[in-house]
Structure formats: structure tokens, C-alpha cells
Amino acid sequence: MNFLPRLHPPRALLVLLTMIALPFCRATTIIPPTFSELVAKAETVVLGEVTAISTELQTRGSERAIFTRVTFAIREPVLGVPPALLTLEFLGGTVGELTMDVDGMPAFAIGRSEILFVQNNGLQICPLVGMAHGRYRVERDPVTGVDFMRRDNGAALTNVAQVSLPLTRGTLTDTLQRLGGTVPLTPAAFIAEIRAEHARQQTAVSR
Numbered sequence: 001m002n003f004l005p006r007l008h009p010p011r012a013l014l015v016l017l018t019m020i021a022l023p024f025c026r027a028t029t030i031i032p033p034t035f036s037e038l039v040a041k042a043e044t045v046v047l048g049e050v051t052a053i054s055t056e057l058q059t060r061g062s063e064r065a066i067f068t069r070v071t072f073a074i075r076e077p078v079l080g081v082p083p084a085l086l087t088l089e090f091l092g093g094t095v096g097e098l099t100m101d102v103d104g105m106p107a108f109a110i111g112r113s114e115i116l117f118v119q120n121n122g123l124q125i126c127p128l129v130g131m132a133h134g135r136y137r138v139e140r141d142p143v144t145g146v147d148f149m150r151r152d153n154g155a156a157l158t159n160v161a162q163v164s165l166p167l168t169r170g171t172l173t174d175t176l177q178r179l180g181g182t183v184p185l186t187p188a189a190f191i192a193e194i195r196a197e198h199a200r201q202q203t204a205v206s207r
Helices: 010-025 035-041 160-164 171-177 187-206
Strands: 044-060 063-079 085-091 093-095 098-100 113-118 135-140 147-150
Touching (some): 063 098
Antiparallel strands (some): 044 113, 113 135, 135 147
């Protein structure tokens, strides 16, 4: 992983972001995980609400980069034993007039609830399994008042098999996202699927 040694003023941001993006192009090329892989690779899985977001320009030796820290109040520990407040570190963000973008990095907003598949927090550019493939947004249907799950690209999650579909947008993608179900999964239903898959994997290991 290579960081750009210097950050430039806003006039040079286009050049800066292009230069920054190049070393990470390969690092952020993600093969979508299957649902089984998503569960197996996660160290913890949580349902949490975003309570704080902060950014910092860090210098590590001669290299500099912007990091974003997102803190979640854990509403439900799905797998593992996370702390009551979990802070995750993501490469990229904005400090003053400087912005560092990383392709495929999920973005969060205070007050939003998420189901996250956490892996190697602080040790890689994104602490989620498969980057944005490890992030699922909790939304509320304005008509029914029922909470349901969305993928990072905004597509409703109707079946766990959808997690292996590309995170793109468009008519074909929207059609593919609906395969396997028409009613979006609720957070409780998604959590039940996660725990059931984890139990299957644990049973297979013990045999």
C-alpha cells in the first residue's frame, strides 16, 4: 500500500486524487463474496447506529493520507462480542479543503442504522468484508413503517444470494437484484439468515 507523500492545495486536487487513486486501483478491485464467504470472513457482525464521524490527516513516516473514523452504537451484536461503541477506520475523507476519495468505499451518515460485516479494523483500507459488500443499510418504508435492508448501492435486499451481485446501478442490475424474492428482508430476517449460516459453518467444522 502506497500513500502519496504530500497533499496539495485545492487547485491541484484533481491531480492529487488521480495520483492517489492509482496505487489503490488494484487494492480496491473487489470480487463480490458469496453470502457464505461474507459470514465466514467476518470477525464480528453488528447492527449499529452511526453516532459520530471524524476525519484526520495522518502522517506515517514520509507518507500522508486522510482517514475517516465512524463510531457505531451497537444495537444488536449479531456475531461475536463487539464493544458497546465500535469505531471503524476507513481510508479517505475530507479535512478542510482537502479530499481523498477511494473508489468503492462506503459512506455513512449520523443517525443511520447499518448491519456490518467487520474484518481487520485498522489493518486494511476498509474494515468490512468485501468493502461495500460488507455494509447493509437499514431503511424504513414510509408507507408501512416497516424497516428493511438495502445494499450499499441502494438496491433492496430480498434474498441473501444477492450479496454476490455487483454493486452497480441500472435497469439490468435492478432486475437482477429482485431475483429470488420480491419482499425486502427485514433486519430481523437478515440477522436470522446470518446466524443460521454461521451455525451451519460451525457444525461443518465440528464434524
